[in-house]
Amino acid sequence: MWRNMTEASISLGEDQFSCPICQDLLKDPVTIPCGHSYCMNCITDCWNKDDQKGVYSCPQCRQTFTPRPALNKNVMLDEMVEKLKKTRSALSYAGPGDEECDVCTGRKRKAVKSCLMCLESYCQTHFECHEESHTRKRHKVTDATGRIQEMICSKHDRLLEVFCRSDQKCICLICVMDEHKTHDTVSAEAERTEKQKQVGETVIIIQKKIQERQTELQKLSEFVQTHKSSAQAAVEDSERIFTELIHCIEKSQSEVIQMIRDREKAEVSQAEGLLKQLEQEIDDLRRDAELKQLLHTENHIHFLERFQSLSVPPAARDNINVTSLLSYDDVDESVSMLREKLEDLCKEATENIYVIPHMEIVTTSELRTRDEFLQYSCQLTLDPNTAHKYLCLTEGNRVATFIGADQQYPVHPDRFHGFSQVLCRESVCGRCYWEVEWSGMAGVGISVSYKSISRKGGGFECVFGFNNQSWRLSCSDSRCAFRHNQKTIKLPIFYSSSRIGVYVDHRAGILSFYRVSDTMTLIHRIQTTFTQPLYPGFGINFGSTLKLSSAEIL
Incomplete structure (x- = not known):
């Protein structure tokens, strides 16, 4: 009977402390002159709409007020609402995966505590009733975790409160007197204390390893950053040096080409001069037609007058001997030799790039200390x-x-x-x-x-x-x-x-x-x-x- 009364009082409380406008629990509650209570924001928004009329009314009883009443927070009502919120939270219904209250009827509420002597779980309301009924001798309780069945011996339906070290399992008191009577047994609490020490030591070891790994991580991160910076600087320097080298090669290329062109120009100019001389000499030597015509003339006077100019042969010039074509093999040979030397230098420099200071990172876990x-x-x-x-x-x-x-x-x-x-x-x-x-x-x-x-x-x-x-x-x-x-x-x-x-x-x-x-x-x-x-x-x-x-x- 007290269970139903408790649930009814909770339901009644929620209705009494709800805002008629938003239908939710009062927030910053205020009470207007007619006695009705509202959320501060709800009644303020409602009355703001009546500012032009200058007449303000209660949304429930329609009592009017002029001028607009001042709104002050109802402190007592606010405290009651906060208590109701906590009670409502504690008495929320159990959802999937939640431990249910073993006492609630109908829709069960979420359990907050479990009694290890009664082997039952309770919601907040029923837990308070449980505590009131055992004021003389308090029962041992624990937070409801949904594992109370795991704490009960499946064979004897008794609480597991002893630990068997021989079999490394939790047992009940009847198990101790039965199949475990010759085994090494201690209370579960004592074993928990011992195991907790081991867990604490393990946690310390793990924390130490975490610190070591964090130190290694920091060192490795610093190394990676330093290596990236060094590599980037090396790339930039290499690009600059190779650009300069390319410009130097391009300059040498231009100089070699200009040298070849100058040599070509000088040799061709000399040859063209000789060509003109030879053409002129050939023209001079082609007077044989006039000589033949002179031989057949019958005019003695004309023959004698032309004889003086045609009988003297042109002055003899040195013969021109073209022994071979002009060759640039020496230039090709020099440029090829330059290419081979550059290739050798580049190969040697590339090999030396690998001989640089470096750090070796070993990931093997075989030997460390x-x-x-x-x-x-x-x-x-x-x-x-x-x-x-x-x-x-x-x-x-x-x-x-x-x-x-x-x-x-x-x-x-x-x-x-x-x-x-x-x-x-x-x-x-x-x-x-x-x-x-x-x-x-x-x-x-x-x-x-x-x-x-x-x-x-x-x-x-x-x-x-x-x-x-x-x-x-x-x-x-x-x-x-x-x-x-x-x-x-x-x-x-x-x-x-x-x-x-x-x-x-x-x-x-x-x-x-x-x-x-x-x-x-x-x-x-x-x-x-x-x-x-x-x-x-x-x-x-x-x-x-x-x-x-x-x-x-x-």
Whole structure:
């Protein structure tokens, strides 16, 4: 009976606090002199239409007012409306996916609380009644989430309030005394507390990883932006330089063409002058017709008078010999030679474009932390039979220093003669990792090499990184570069750590160099095919020292 009365009072309240004009709950309610109440905006708009008449009336009872009454907000009524709004919100009907009130009859309202002892869900009104009926001993309640059936044991229809650690599931008290009586059980609340700690630790780890990724993202974004800016600047410079080069070539083309035309003009002009002379000479020599006519004249006087002018032959001129046509083969040859040189220069310049400082981005997730690399660490020692005579080996052949004085090593075919280099005794195969520390302004070369690398002589065949037998990372205070087979890749200089980690995966053909500090920072990485066992090797420059580090100590 109290349920129906509550619902009826709610319905009555909504009608009593509705605006007769807009039919909705009063908003900024005002009460006019006749006692009826309206929304402030509704009655204002209604009376604005009566301004010309000067007489204002109540839309419900039609009582008139003159002059226009002043409108003031009814504070008490406004508070009652706000309370009604909250009650109406709490007593809204359940929709799809909402937990329904188990007490409501007819159309059910949305549940707001669930009782874990009564195993029922309640709307706001019925929850208040539930609380009033259990004032002496409060029941345990929770927010209605639509999952109350999941909190009930399907076998015993009792509340799940115990956690079985043996089976990793929630059970009821009867289950504890039945099939789980020998299992490790705790209260669900205690297990929740324990699991919540683990979740908290997981959240901390995830947050840390998010921060790490955000840092990496920022660095990568900065690198991308810097790379884009550098690339754009390089494009603009290249366009400018190539434009200048094209103009230079066009200028040379014009000069060559003008030279050919000038030469053509001079030679043709000379030839045309000779042509005119020859034509004149031919004209002069064509007097034989007059001579023949003179021979047949019978007038002796006329013959004698013409004889003087016709009997003297024209003056003899040098013969003109045209040995060959004028040739421009020398010009063609010079221009062709220029083209070949330009092509060679362009090809060389294009190849050099790829030898620029760059950053390598590694996306592999196999090895990231130093601890992961250390599982592949190997112990190395320097082989004194390979050490150059100016290298002094100490600390059990784990430190090499360039001394500059002959160490009087015995003659050995494995010794490097022309360059201050040394190999390790041990070869590396499979996955191997080692660390070195270096010092000295001139720097060192950290390498891997086939054992077949040449030892005698002063050619590139003996130098780490300058042949197809070895790979080398060169480090100094002024530069950092990777070398293989006489090809060089310039790398960013790093100053914060003098410890370098080297990782080799022989089967995968991977060689990586890392800067070792609190984190592992990739310096350079290549992937190739190794056809022989690899030996760590080192080149030590003047005044520099290299030490094979104990990988576990940082």
